[in-house]
Each structure stands twice: as C-alpha cells, then as structure tokens.
Amino acid sequence: MWCPSLNRKVYVLRIGHRPVRDHRVTTHVGLVARAFGADGIFLERHVEESIIKSLEKVVETWGGSFEIVKTANPRHTVTEWKRNGGIVVHLTMYGENISDELLNLILSQNKDILVVVGGEKVPSWLYYESDYNIAIGNQPHSEVAALAIFLDRLFKGKELTREFHNAKLVVIPQKRGKKVVKKE
Amino acid sequence: MWCPSLNRKVYVLRIGHRPVRDHRVTTHVGLVARAFGADGIFLERHVEESIIKSLEKVVETWGGSFEIVKTANPRHTVTEWKRNGGIVVHLTMYGENISDELLNLILSQNKDILVVVGGEKVPSWLYYESDYNIAIGNQPHSEVAALAIFLDRLFKGKELTREFHNAKLVVIPQKRGKKVVKKE
Numbered sequence: 001m002w003c004p005s006l007n008r009k010v011y012v013l014r015i016g017h018r019p020v021r022d023h024r025v026t027t028h029v030g031l032v033a034r035a036f037g038a039d040g041i042f043l044e045r046h047v048e049e050s051i052i053k054s055l056e057k058v059v060e061t062w063g064g065s066f067e068i069v070k071t072a073n074p075r076h077t078v079t080e081w082k083r084n085g086g087i088v089v090h091l092t093m094y095g096e097n098i099s100d101e102l103l104n105l106i107l108s109q110n111k112d113i114l115v116v117v118g119g120e121k122v123p124s125w126l127y128y129e130s131d132y133n134i135a136i137g138n139q140p141h142s143e144v145a146a147l148a149i150f151l152d153r154l155f156k157g158k159e160l161t162r163e164f165h166n167a168k169l170v171v172i173p174q175k176r177g178k179k180v181v182k183k184e
Numbered sequence: 185m186w187c188p189s190l191n192r193k194v195y196v197l198r199i200g201h202r203p204v205r206d207h208r209v210t211t212h213v214g215l216v217a218r219a220f221g222a223d224g225i226f227l228e229r230h231v232e233e234s235i236i237k238s239l240e241k242v243v244e245t246w247g248g249s250f251e252i253v254k255t256a257n258p259r260h261t262v263t264e265w266k267r268n269g270g271i272v273v274h275l276t277m278y279g280e281n282i283s284d285e286l287l288n289l290i291l292s293q294n295k296d297i298l299v300v301v302g303g304e305k306v307p308s309w310l311y312y313e314s315d316y317n318i319a320i321g322n323q324p325h326s327e328v329a330a331l332a333i334f335l336d337r338l339f340k341g342k343e344l345t346r347e348f349h350n351a352k353l354v355v356i357p358q359k360r361g362k363k364v365v366k367k368e
Contacts (some may be wrong), residue, residue, distance in 0.1 A: 021208065028328060031326055032326050035329075096359060101218075119314060133360060137343070139246055139348065140215060140246060141217070142215055145328050147334035149333065159280060171319070171323075173278070173279060176317060
C-alpha cells in the first residue's frame with residue numbers, strides 16, 4: 001500500500017449513483033480516487049459493469065494497486081468502517097468548510113479514512129453517521145472536484161508526483177504534444 | 185469582477201463536449217469554474233441548452249457574476265484570447281506537471297488567463313496554440329478535478345471562502361445536517 005505521507009488506508013465511498021445519468025461522473029470519481037492516492041473505492045451494487053471495467057482497465061494500464069469493491073448496503077459500509085476503528089468524512093457543500101485545523105484534527109487521529117461523496121441528494125443518515133461533514137467551499141459544484149481537493153489537501157499535493165508500480169504505460173511530460181512509453 | 189488574489193480575468197474553455205454522454209460532466213465543469221473563482225466559461229455551440237439553463241439557475245440562486253458564452257469556433261476563441269494579450273493554459277495529463285515554478289511563471293505575467301479543459305480526446309492544435317500544457321498529475325482522471333486543482337492553486341485556496349454577491353440562498357456551514365438561509 002502506498003501513501004505519500006500517511007500510514008493508513010484511504011478509501012472512497014460513492015453514494016447515490018443514478019444509472020446512465022451519472023455514468024461519466026461516477027467513472028470520474030473512481031479515476032480521481034485512484035489518481036489522487038486513495039487505496040480503493042466502494043461502489044453501490046447498481047453501478048454499471050461498464051464503469052467497473054473501465055476503472056479496472058485504467059489500473060491495469062496505468063498501474064498501482066486500487067481496489068474496487070461493490071457494496072449492497074452503503075450504510076453498513078459506513079458503520080463497519082467505524083467499527084473497525086476508521087473515521088468517516090462526508091464531503092458536502094452544507095458542512096464545515098475545509099481548513100488546516102480540520103485537516104490536522106483528522107490527521108492527528110492516525111486512523112483509516114473513508115471519504116464519502118454523494119450526488120445532488122444524499123440520505124440524511126449520512127450527515128449523522130459521518131464523523132465529519134466537510135465542505136469544499138459552501139457552493140454547489142461537483143463531487144469529483146470535492147474529492148480531488150480533499151485528497152490533494154490530505155496528501156499535501158504529493159499525490160500528483162506519485163509513481164504507480166506495475167504500469168504498462170507511463171506519460172513522459174511534454175511542453176507540447178503527447179509522449180507515452182511502454183514499460184516492460 | 186472578483187479575484188481573490190489576482191487582478192485579471194480568468195475564463196474557462198470547455199472543449200470536446202459530447203452531447204448526452206457528457207451532460208453531467210460539462211455541467212460539473214461549469215459549476216466548478218464558477219465555484220472556484222473563474223469569471224466565466226466558453227462552451228461549444230452544440231452544448232445542450234439544459235446545461236446552460238442549469239448553470240444560469242445556479243448563478244441566479246447562489247450569486248456572483250459568472251458569464252456563460254457560446255462559441256462556434258473554440259480555436260478562434262483561443263487565438264482571439266491571445267491576440268487580446270491573454271495567456272492560454274491547457275490542462276492535460278500529457279503536459280508538464282503543475283509546480284510552484286510554473287504557477288509563478290504564469291502569475292508573474294499578470295495577464296488574463298484562459299484555462300482550456302477537454303475530454304478524452306482533444307484536437308492536436310490545442311497542444312501547440314496553448315502557451316502552457318499543464319498536467320494535474322500525469323495520470324488519467326477528470327477534467328473536472330483538473331480544473332478544480334488548477335484554480336485552487338491559482339487562487340491559493342482563497343476561492344473556497346469567497347462570498348458571492350447577490351445570492352438568494354446562502355449555506356450556513358453545519359457539523360451535522362443542512363442549513364440554508366434566504367437572503368433578501
């Protein structure tokens with residue numbers, strides 16, 4: 001398991017997926033979870049197989065270990081996470097705005113972290129069963145953006161220069177155009 | 185015009201929108217542009233009216249001034265932006281990874297900034313007509329996340345506590361649950 005500055009597991013739970021309509025957004029949530037350093041993601045049972053397959057293909061091609069877990073009961077996933085000693089952070093525009101104090105409070109506990117992101121509507125139990133309801137700004141925007149900013153703050157930007165082991169393809173950064181090399 | 189730390193215009197150009205399939209993602213790009221401090225967005229002519237309407241409704245409800253402009257020719261938008269003295273930053277996983285040096289280089293020029301975000305495929309002219317091709321990490325993830333991180337770095341996190349003038353609704357941040365008040 002890789003963590004740039006943390007010695008703990010970080011997973012994402014994506015809640016409230018609407019088939020078809022949220023196909024791309026849920027895919028983006030999964031891609032961001034992986035690219036920004038989470039160890040895995042929980043997806044609801046009704047999430048399309050094509051989303052799982054596309055995430056698996058990215059892991060296979062671009063490397064790293066990233067677990068994709070289907071859950072039949074997101075509430076159970078939350079309570080189990082807490083029962084196992086982890087903390088649950090729900091990202092919502094209605095929560096307390098993210099701050100260094102809040103981040104330090106979370107980091108100082110040295111526990112595994114489950115980051116929960118929903119869509120436009122989330123069940124009300126989530127506000128009460130989460131340890132923290134954190135806003136990435138109190139404006140409506142995007143669970144994809146909220147997740148990216150939260151993980152970026154948690155990992156202090158170091159996630160962006162992480163190397164993913166077992167990658168088949170690696171980008172060689174360019175000022176112009178694209179350069180991708182195959183790794184043996 | 186509001187800018188938390190910059191005395192310049194920042195606009196976003198969303199390129200490569202695929203009708204229906206990208207409906208939610210393009211909406212999220214627009215919402216993130218607004219919530220993270222951009223002054224406006226250029227959308228391609230074929231972007232659905234329902235996306236424009238939903239962005240306009242957010243501006244009307246949650247405040248701020250955010251311009252939504254349709255463009256028939258994104259390449260022309262890019263060349264016009266440069267002709268008017270602005271700089272163009274294309275966010276792409278193939279570019280140079282974002283760094284303090286790159287940000288300082290951009291900020292030190294004190295010019296208006298056009299941030300271009302595409303989808304999976306973007307036209308090759310974009311790599312050559314942009315002043316900077318910048319990666320938010322060299323991994324595949326999301327134009328929504330890339331835009332959020334870039335604007336967050338540009339505005340140094342201050343965009344998240346911005347007040348939006350003329351808001352009809354304002355969130356009062358809560359540890360649990362939701363509190364939204366109407367403003368007169």
